Amino acid sequence: MSSVQSSALILILLTTCCTFSDCYDPLDPNGSITVTFDIHEWRTDGYLARVKIQNYYQYRHVDKPGWNMGWAWTKNEIIWSMSGAFATAQGDCSAFKYQTPHSCQPKPVIADLMPDALPANKSEDCCHGGLLSAWAIDPSKSFSSFEITVGNLDISATVPPPANLTLSAPGPGYTCGPVTETDPTQSSDIGGRRKVQVYKTWKSTCTYSSFLANKKPVCCVSLSAFYNHKVTTCPECSCGCKETNRNTVPCISEGSSSSLSNLNSLDVVQCTDHMCPVRVHWHVKNNYMSHWRVKLTVSNYNYKRNYSDWNVLVQHPGFSQKAITYSFNSTTLPTVGFTDNVALFWGLQFYNNELLQANEGELGSVTTDILLEKDLSTFTLSNGWALPRRIYFSGEECEMPLPDTFPVQPNISYCIKPPHYLLLLILVYLTCKILITWL
Numbered sequence: 001m002s003s004v005q006s007s008a009l010i011l012i013l014l015t016t017c018c019t020f021s022d023c024y025d026p027l028d029p030n031g032s033i034t035v036t037f038d039i040h041e042w043r044t045d046g047y048l049a050r051v052k053i054q055n056y057y058q059y060r061h062v063d064k065p066g067w068n069m070g071w072a073w074t075k076n077e078i079i080w081s082m083s084g085a086f087a088t089a090q091g092d093c094s095a096f097k098y099q100t101p102h103s104c105q106p107k108p109v110i111a112d113l114m115p116d117a118l119p120a121n122k123s124e125d126c127c128h129g130g131l132l133s134a135w136a137i138d139p140s141k142s143f144s145s146f147e148i149t150v151g152n153l154d155i156s157a158t159v160p161p162p163a164n165l166t167l168s169a170p171g172p173g174y175t176c177g178p179v180t181e182t183d184p185t186q187s188s189d190i191g192g193r194r195k196v197q198v199y200k201t202w203k204s205t206c207t208y209s210s211f212l213a214n215k216k217p218v219c220c221v222s223l224s225a226f227y228n229h230k231v232t233t234c235p236e237c238s239c240g241c242k243e244t245n246r247n248t249v250p251c252i253s254e255g256s257s258s259s260l261s262n263l264n265s266l267d268v269v270q271c272t273d274h275m276c277p278v279r280v281h282w283h284v285k286n287n288y289m290s291h292w293r294v295k296l297t298v299s300n301y302n303y304k305r306n307y308s309d310w311n312v313l314v315q316h317p318g319f320s321q322k323a324i325t326y327s328f329n330s331t332t333l334p335t336v337g338f339t340d341n342v343a344l345f346w347g348l349q350f351y352n353n354e355l356l357q358a359n360e361g362e363l364g365s366v367t368t369d370i371l372l373e374k375d376l377s378t379f380t381l382s383n384g385w386a387l388p389r390r391i392y393f394s395g396e397e398c399e400m401p402l403p404d405t406f407p408v409q410p411n412i413s414y415c416i417k418p419p420h421y422l423l424l425l426i427l428v429y430l431t432c433k434i435l436i437t438w439l
């Protein structure tokens, strides 16, 4: 291994260990979900606002059962009416004798309507059942809007924005910044020849932290190659350990007759050494003159969860060349400050865009072959070059095996004695791990 490669490995290990504890993802620096309130009409006792929720995450979508958002009113505002979404509770509206408001809660929680909602309850760009696509996969489905009519407000004074925005998308993990006033949203009129703008725009940016959402990884990576019979399995205890106390994920042994319905828990995985609900396997399958072929398989070990509209992100220098993906949809993402390229894969519609749950006989799985063109100056089967640097499943970083367990070419003799820096690397990695579990 050259010193360039080993320093690259150090970099990979260090960044791997830092991304899990904070919410900045170097592969998606602009990732966020923004919530924008556009006031486009004043009323005697309040305003009409269009609220837009936009997912800018390149490879993290909002899955079933969908988003909901909440905020706190600062001046006893109420919601007279809504279209395109609804408040989950009406609250105490007994003070309003002549007209019934939609919600009088001081901290309303808003959820999306289903696509089959009554036309009278819909608004423009609404009603996706709370689902938002990842930006890199389908920008046209990455946002949703609704309209609210806000009342019980003295509009001759300064109109305050809602406070303390919260977002569940779905479940915890998102932290929203303050709702602040920004430049009014503009749109065009008269075929683009005239610009119009709303009266006032408030905006908040919400960011995701895997650490807040999961506490532990949800996915791991295993590796194999045609040049070695040994399969590198997921690191042991990647997502938890089999025999620990009650607060771990319950698991069921493969082919066990114990009834699934006995377990009420939301997540039930097959008992494995890694205990991850999802495993991504990378197999280096063939080495041709000008191409090489990889088989990518995603397996679902969860007995009670289907992953709809899943995606897999792979960081590998080989994606700088042309690649043909046979059974998944794919694209490459722009990378800033990274030499390795990043490819994003997702399922084909009506074919394998749903990663089905495991059943008693087998795991749920989706798989594809990927044929990559070679850059003859960099391609090599040595030193694990053909193996991925980093993998994410639906936005969650997967646990990688340690470099010293990678499948090696049997011919290479210098690997028998691991050099000093390899031991040092492992030491650094383990120290990081321990630090993270303390945090």
Ligand SMILES: *[C@@H]1O[C@H](CO)[C@@H](O)[C@H](O)[C@H]1NC(C)=O
Residues within 6 Å of the ligand: 029, 030, 334, 335, 336
């Ligand atoms: C992030 O946003 C900035 C400013 O909008 C842009 O210049 C930059 O190219 C973006 N980076 C990526 C990786 O999309």
Ligand SMILES: *[C@@H]1O[C@H](CO)[C@@H](O)[C@H](O)[C@H]1NC(C)=O
Residues within 6 Å of the ligand: 072, 073, 074, 163, 164
């Ligand atoms: C928003 O949250 C802060 C801190 O938790 C709290 O002090 C404040 O009262 C909240 N604002 C409203 C309007 O509830």
Ligand SMILES: *[C@@H]1O[C@H](CO)[C@@H](O)[C@H](O)[C@H]1NC(C)=O
Residues within 6 Å of the ligand: 082, 083, 085, 086, 118, 120, 121
């Ligand atoms: C839909 O509209 C009907 C009447 O038009 C109303 O009674 C109902 O509350 C509305 N539902 C929602 C979810 O807004």
Ligand SMILES: *[C@@H]1O[C@H](CO)[C@@H](O)[C@H](O)[C@H]1NC(C)=O
Residues within 6 Å of the ligand: 304, 305, 306, 356, 357
């Ligand atoms: C997952 O999908 C299968 C087949 O569509 C369905 O039978 C099963 O109920 C689904 N599981 C969950 C938890 O929704």
Ligand SMILES: *[C@@H]1O[C@H](CO)[C@@H](O)[C@H](O)[C@H]1NC(C)=O
Residues within 6 Å of the ligand: 137, 138, 329, 330, 347, 348, 349
């Ligand atoms: C591949 O993804 C694009 C963008 O989301 C989509 O328009 C296209 O229909 C997808 N193709 C298939 C076969 O699913």
Ligand SMILES: *[C@@H]1O[C@H](CO)[C@@H](O)[C@H](O)[C@H]1NC(C)=O
Residues within 6 Å of the ligand: 411
């Ligand atoms: C072992 O590798 C060397 C080059 O590294 C090659 O010349 C040789 O043919 C290989 N031997 C076998 C048995 O594969």
